[in-house]
Amino acid sequence: MSKSLRLNCDLGESFGAWSMGNDAEMMPLIDCANIACGFHGGDxxxxxxxxxxxxxxxxxxxAHPSYPDLxxxxxxxxxxSPAEVTATVLYQLGALSAFCRQHNTQIRYVKPHGALYHDMLKNDQTFAAVLAAVNHFDSQLPLVMLAHPKPSHWQDMADAAGITLWFEAFADRAYRADGALxxxxxxxxxxxxADAMSKQALQIAQxxxxxxxxxxxxSLNAHTLCVHGDTPSALAAVRKIRQYLDEHQQATSGGPL
Known part of the structure; x- marks a missing residue:
C-alpha cells in the first residue's frame, strides 16, 4: 500500500434548509475535504x-466545482462551451478561495464534481477547459481525476498544460471492466x-x-481514495477505513498518517 494514499470525502453539500451528510463527524476522520462551491450544493x-x-x-x-445544476x-x-467550462470552474474556485482566506487556509487541489468529473474524461475539450481553469487560478494545484488502467492520454494533456494529476479510486462505487464507474x-x-465499501477500500490500498x-x-494507481458524503453508510465505512489506514501506517513507519 502506498503510504501517501489519502482519504477524501465530498462535504459541504447542504444548501439552505436542506441538510446532507455528516460533515462534523466525518471531518476528523479524513485527510482531504472536497468542498462544494455553490453550483451543485453548498451556499x-x-x-x-x-x-x-x-x-x-x-x-x-x-475545491469541488460542478456544472451550474443545483x-x-x-x-x-x-x-x-469550453470557455464556459473554464469560466464556471474559475468562478467557483474564487468563491471557495475567499472563505479559505477568511479562515487562514487555502485550496490544496481541485476535484470536479458529478457530471463535470465524468465529462472531462470523455471529452478532450472539456478536460482542456478544466485544466485551463486550474492553470489560470493556480498552476500548482493538482487536479483530481478517476484512476484509469491506461491514463497516459490524460497525463500527456495535463503535462502539456503544466498541471499535476492526482488519480482517485472509489471505495463506494461499483466499477465496470474498462475501469469506468x-x-x-x-x-x-x-x-x-460499510462492509462492502471497506472491503473494496482495502483491496485498493493493499x-x-x-x-x-x-x-x-x-489495476489502479491511485493517490487518493474517496467515499461520498451522501452515501448512507459513508460514516461507518470511513471509520473502518480510517482505522485500517492508521494501523497500517503505524506498523510500517512507526508513526501516524
Missing amino acids: PMVMARTVALAAQHHVWIG VGFGRRSMAL VPRSQPGAVLAS EGSVTSVDGTVI
Whole structure:
C-alpha cells in the first residue's frame, strides 16, 4: 500500500434548509475535504462553516466545482462551451478561495464534481477547459481525476498544460471492466454497506486494484481514495477505513498518517 494514499470525502453539500451528510463527524476522520462551491450544493454559510471545520481539523481543502445544476445536484451533463467550462470552474474556485482566506487556509487541489468529473474524461475539450481553469487560478494545484488502467492520454494533456494529476479510486462505487464507474442510473452502482465499501477500500490500498462487477480485476494507481458524503453508510465505512489506514501506517513507519 502506498503510504501517501489519502482519504477524501465530498462535504459541504447542504444548501439552505436542506441538510446532507455528516460533515462534523466525518471531518476528523479524513485527510482531504472536497468542498462544494455553490453550483451543485453548498451556499455561502455552508461553505464558510465547512472551510472553518476543515481548518480546525487540519484537513486539506479541495475545491469541488460542478456544472451550474443545483436542481440536479450537478449530476446531469450540460452543453457548456469550453470557455464556459473554464469560466464556471474559475468562478467557483474564487468563491471557495475567499472563505479559505477568511479562515487562514487555502485550496490544496481541485476535484470536479458529478457530471463535470465524468465529462472531462470523455471529452478532450472539456478536460482542456478544466485544466485551463486550474492553470489560470493556480498552476500548482493538482487536479483530481478517476484512476484509469491506461491514463497516459490524460497525463500527456495535463503535462502539456503544466498541471499535476492526482488519480482517485472509489471505495463506494461499483466499477465496470474498462475501469469506468457503473453509471448511477444502473442498479448496484453505489455500494450499500460499510462492509462492502471497506472491503473494496482495502483491496485498493493493499493491492492497487479493484474488482469490477463482472469479476475482472483492474489495476489502479491511485493517490487518493474517496467515499461520498451522501452515501448512507459513508460514516461507518470511513471509520473502518480510517482505522485500517492508521494501523497500517503505524506498523510500517512507526508513526501516524
